[in-house]
Amino acid sequence: MIVAMQEKATEEQIDAVIAALVESGVEVHRTTGEMQTILAAVGRTSSLELAKFEIMPGVSHVHRISSPYKLAGRSFRPEGTVIEFRNGVKVGNRRVVAMAGPCSIENRDQIFETARRVKGAGGTFLRGGAFKPRSSPYAFQGMGIPGLELMREAAEAHGLLVVSEVMEIAQIEPMLPYVDLFQVGARNMQNFNLLRDLGQIRKPILLKRGIAATIEELLLSSEYILSGGNYEVILCERGIRTYETATRNTMDISAIPIVKKLSHLPIIGDPSHGTGRRDLVAPLARAAVAAGADGIIVEVHPNADKAASDAAQTLYCDQFDTLMGELRLIATAVGRSF
């Protein structure tokens, strides 16, 4: 950590900052320049609260020099993380994967028909929500565990893997037999209690970026899972909130190559939530793969207009077929397979 003192900082102020740093358990190197004094703190600086030093009298700026995440950083595993699933499926290697399915599991027919179409188009994971806390208490709240049972059955019938969202700690245990990949939604990206418990299990986690989260905060949240001993985390870009109102969120495609540079973890794109509009899902899915994503996750429904939730952003199955064909060509264009 670097503390840059103001040009007119007094010796007394400098000494106070040094004392505060030393008391925090770090070693301090002082450089007295012609214009200003710079203090370099060395040691266990990652737990130091920057703001605490920033407001001390005579301080100009405080900068963190070492990355605040360690296990999630690229240098921890320079070759990149590849996560292995049943059926020999891998995420994070040369092959780009597609996860698809309805927003909510609604009934047996719906999920089986979706599974058939997802598999037919070349998908690898079946997605579907079982728990749907809605803004209206009268709206459909999801099928719960019985829905997951159906989804698991449908997935196995068609050789697919299962990904579904876990919303609270109490759901982890009952979901374990049914899912291959636990999804943490954008609103829970900083639910540290949930992340801590997911760090204790031995199933991969799909961690979605919050709509107001920076890329650094996304990596810090993944660190929370990794530090529990669960190294199998896939990140997901799904749009951030900006001033633009033409889309529900602005999908930050640049997050994909940036995460690839900063971290060894795989990252996929979610153009359904990233845009909120069916007509933008395909263009943004293509953009995500073109930018280097390890996969995409999209909402698709055999009767998209009647979907119990998120109808407006759900693809028709035929649209999904077309998209998968385009993604196959784009994956090749960027040196990958699909």
Add this chain to the structure above:
Amino acid sequence: MIVAMQEKATEEQIDAVIAALVESGVEVHRTTGEMQTILAAVGRTSSLELAKFEIMPGVSHVHRISSPYKLAGRSFRPEGTVIEFRNGVKVGNRRVVAMAGPCSIENRDQIFETARRVKGAGGTFLRGGAFKPRSSPYAFQGMGIPGLELMREAAEAHGLLVVSEVMEIAQIEPMLPYVDLFQVGARNMQNFNLLRDLGQIRKPILLKRGIAATIEELLLSSEYILSGGNYEVILCERGIRTYETATRNTMDISAIPIVKKLSHLPIIGDPSHGTGRRDLVAPLARAAVAAGADGIIVEVHPNADKAASDAAQTLYCDQFDTLMGELRLIATAVGRSF
């Protein structure tokens, strides 16, 4: 709801939209203009998903005409809501209130000394966190219920009320005997399960705005509590995320007069979280009261530099004394008391 068709929309497209609206259970009035056709949907439109119609062929824009919240709207209670607490304290009337205390309850001495100073300066509520899920698993996680017991004791010894944050449903019941006002933090503003359960209790709720939430979304979240039968909700502006990096968040002072216009619920300002910097707390607290806030909530600690959490934004007790004096004058300037 108004559906404006594109200028070149076909009769077939218009009919399809009308059919979809009717099927959703609303009545449709059609106005065929020289340039474009407009469809006005009348009836139970608040549960309609706008986006579903927005993406239909031939549609230009869809606008919600009726406010999406009813119980939280100003017209529901034009005279404004005043919430009564023990000791005759009221929030939402002419008197501006101050809630103050440490980020975390740390020990008996700390919370008693804080209570003494808060009361001495003219505060009404003692604030303090008992549950502190932190980004580092090694950091202080809060004292839990024993901390609330201490805070309650300290508050009663000094004639103060208690406000503390509830982070999950399981904490509601055990917290009930200790708090006068349940705080819902910014990260839980859209935790609908928690809001639903808080709608079932009969204690007031302090609902903080999420860092990426619009004012309308804040009011929708309050609606969730109100619709459960708990009409005692106080809103809180505590900063939103913007591109500006000089402050942790940008405190949206204009949200205060806007909420006053749109809703009958009281609103207070939290300049500690709104700025993240001790030196900005007083100016923004003054701004909040000048703009019409019903109160403020700030972090104060008898030994602010050593606070277990949020040290950088915590006021020294002497600063709090000075601030309270200034707020008294400003409250008078805007026709209120303090």
Add this chain to the structure above:
Amino acid sequence: MIVAMQEKATEEQIDAVIAALVESGVEVHRTTGEMQTILAAVGRTSSLELAKFEIMPGVSHVHRISSPYKLAGRSFRPEGTVIEFRNGVKVGNRRVVAMAGPCSIENRDQIFETARRVKGAGGTFLRGGAFKPRSSPYAFQGMGIPGLELMREAAEAHGLLVVSEVMEIAQIEPMLPYVDLFQVGARNMQNFNLLRDLGQIRKPILLKRGIAATIEELLLSSEYILSGGNYEVILCERGIRTYETATRNTMDISAIPIVKKLSHLPIIGDPSHGTGRRDLVAPLARAAVAAGADGIIVEVHPNADKAASDAAQTLYCDQFDTLMGELRLIATAVGRSF
């Protein structure tokens, strides 16, 4: 325009709004519903100031129903605009184009060598700035018209077209003999005097989106040029300002398919300014084409590290060669050529 009155609006308030609308020269249709009254204004509503009615007593919301732009709207030319240049080059048809060159024209060798490499890699336009007002008065301010002469010569020697930025009205006339495409930079997107004068010339305009401009505002600015009689406008997405600090701007890839839907004008992507980092230029250029862009504009320099400006975001020529190969494959994947 639709004016939705509040549920408790009085007849007096409704009459006042009707009177104000009529006085503004529009016709008003009133619908009195069970809950609220809705006023539909018909006629020349595009010049009405929404906010003026929004603040009238008793008004709930005001919505613009007709699109605020006419000439730029898709319905004005549903088949899309194709702009023709010298040499048979077209922008907006099936073929995706590449515009490339240095941030600043520096000298003869630099611009000729760049032209050779751009042409060799398959580029169509040579870009380069002649006027460079810099934040430091001591920094390089650009070569001016002599630079444009050099660029024109280099472009013609290699069969390229010339695109360069015009910064003020006084530069239009002297630039005319040298450029094929006038670029309006992000900071000038709402310089209405400049736009008005560019609407009077008969050369195509490349209009860049401002860093705080919505897509609607970008289209409104293009309308300004179109309404002057110059129908040859190409739009450009080059990043917007968000809270994310990992990139200088957040490139809004979704703007590309949205503009394609809302407008008939071609749109290209600028990943150099959109990201500010050389290592992100190629991924975002690929994403732009994958999302449907009609072209890209990138900074490339034969000696990128020594570029007089924007060095950090300027591609090496070899990187540009590789990128062009990738774009060729992606263009094919989305049914276009390159």
Add this chain to the structure above:
Amino acid sequence: MIVAMQEKATEEQIDAVIAALVESGVEVHRTTGEMQTILAAVGRTSSLELAKFEIMPGVSHVHRISSPYKLAGRSFRPEGTVIEFRNGVKVGNRRVVAMAGPCSIENRDQIFETARRVKGAGGTFLRGGAFKPRSSPYAFQGMGIPGLELMREAAEAHGLLVVSEVMEIAQIEPMLPYVDLFQVGARNMQNFNLLRDLGQIRKPILLKRGIAATIEELLLSSEYILSGGNYEVILCERGIRTYETATRNTMDISAIPIVKKLSHLPIIGDPSHGTGRRDLVAPLARAAVAAGADGIIVEVHPNADKAASDAAQTLYCDQFDTLMGELRLIATAVGRSF
């Protein structure tokens, strides 16, 4: 400037960075830590482009240590700048000032009547625009210099000073005889040519923050004027663009105390443009003064509903009277006069 190398940076990479720094004309101090190497660049670092080093292989982060502005920094004039005008008026000292008037000068009666009311309420400056480039080519474009003549006459008749916006370099000279304070609007905050020329004159400048500008960028723009030799700059907070749509902009009240800390320049608040809504002008004007602003600038019009521009955000004269009374009390509450 501090360059923090990655933990696994090679000696070769470190040497390359050192060489690049030295070539840029600065001196380099190297600290080789257990985990990572840190390079401190000393000397003329303010002209270095950070991004250029940030993308070099092996580099983790680059931080500017010294403030990028010198003349605008607090340490340049710790006691603060006080700007003197005719009539003994000062801005930046204990007394808070009010600038008020119509968006556009429309005619003799309007500007004289406004001047009378502004003076009567205790205002110091008469504001009014003479040049109004509008988004519609058919809208009122302003009265030009004849309007300024009228405003000057009205101001002198009532003992007021004149502030008006300059939009391009060519207007400086003709405006000189009429204005006491040149306003630079938000869209021109980074029009460096205009700023450079305003640095050459000897009249004070009112520099408004751009809607997407950081506080640091605002100070850098002021530096541009100061470095030309014109030290009389007043800054103005007038709202930034955020995701919130309830207001046209979000007025960043915290910018006021931050500027007070970072710079010696006076700062005022513009709640008219900061909110875009008449009903929010008074609350935000009060907030600005409560937060420490040296003044406010608001739009007021004797016939606000009929104002030729910005009607929705223009105060009625009676509202202005009331506001001035409130501001007088708030100024006193924060230890100032009005």
